[in-house]
């Protein structure tokens with residue numbers, strides 16, 4: 434309920450103005466590595482030194498021009514090259530609308546394809562983030578096409594919140610799938626309105642992925658699901674290097690550490706960039722208690 438309210442009012446200019454003021458920025462920095470690639474790489478280095486791997490996310494979405502898409506792709510290109518030059522255990526993760534999907538599907542595909550080629554040249558890979566349901570079809574198709582071009586180098590996030598996802602998983606079972614619950618407000622004809630159903634769907638797809646998936650990326654901070662994943666992996670005899678957990682920077686550090694110490698692979702999703710507002714709103718909506726941090730920062734300012 435509160436989640437829908439937060440996502441619903443986020444687009445209002447006054448809310449945006451308040452949230453991007455000084456206190457909003459302070460809260461954002463709990464979840465964001467910094468506003469540029471240097472800061473993203475500094476956090477990446479520190480995490481890799483501890484034994485984590487990283488998925489670097491250059492914040493941005495819904496760009497409205499080919500120039501903006503090309504500029505975003507150039508930052509990713511630099512990230513891929515610098516990660517490789519430093520030998521960091523990091524991949525990149527990106528949003529198709531940041532690569533120009535709202536402008537032209539061909540442009541977006543060309544941008545992502547070039548990045549995938551650059552990553553593959555260094556033995557690395559990338560993942561397509563999943564945005565709201567208007568982009569699901571095109572993101573799935575983009576991933577399948579990239580898989581044809583670069584076999585196994587392009588992964589995709591799938592959302593358990595959507596009714597359609599089990600059918601998408603049928604088509605994507607042989608690519609690296611990042612299973613998430615879904616961070617967007619979706620209409621009831623598209624996605625489960627109740628969290629309990631989203632969680633149940635997650636558990637079902639998790640079981641399928643761990644049984645048959647190519648390289649499951651289990652992206653959740655939900656401890657019950659994490660425990661379930663570990664149990665399933667044991668039961669199906671999956672080696673610990675054939676799947677990974679993924680969590681967001683700044684969220685459940687304790688759980689990230691515990692999993693790593695227990696011998697699991699853990700990749701931390703590290704966002705950087707100045708366009709952090711939509712990302713911050715999704716993090717606030719997921720856990721309305723975060724609003725408390727925001728309000729106390731506002732009161733202190």
Ligand code: FDA
Pocket residue numbers: 561562563564590592611613614615616617652653654655656679680681684685701702715716717719720723
């Ligand atoms: P749930 O919301 O049930 O939270 C479980 C527990 O985690 C909470 O009790 C709390 O302790 C902690 N927690 C969760 N969110 C928190 C927050 N914001 N602040 C503090 N604590 C929090 N979504 C999407 O639609 N497309 C995508 O491409 C991605 N990509 C992605 C990558 C990675 C690595 C992760 C971890 C998540 C995503 N997501 C995403 C977001 C995802 O869909 C979902 O919204 C969040 O992960 C929150 O759901 P949980 O699975 O953590 O469970």
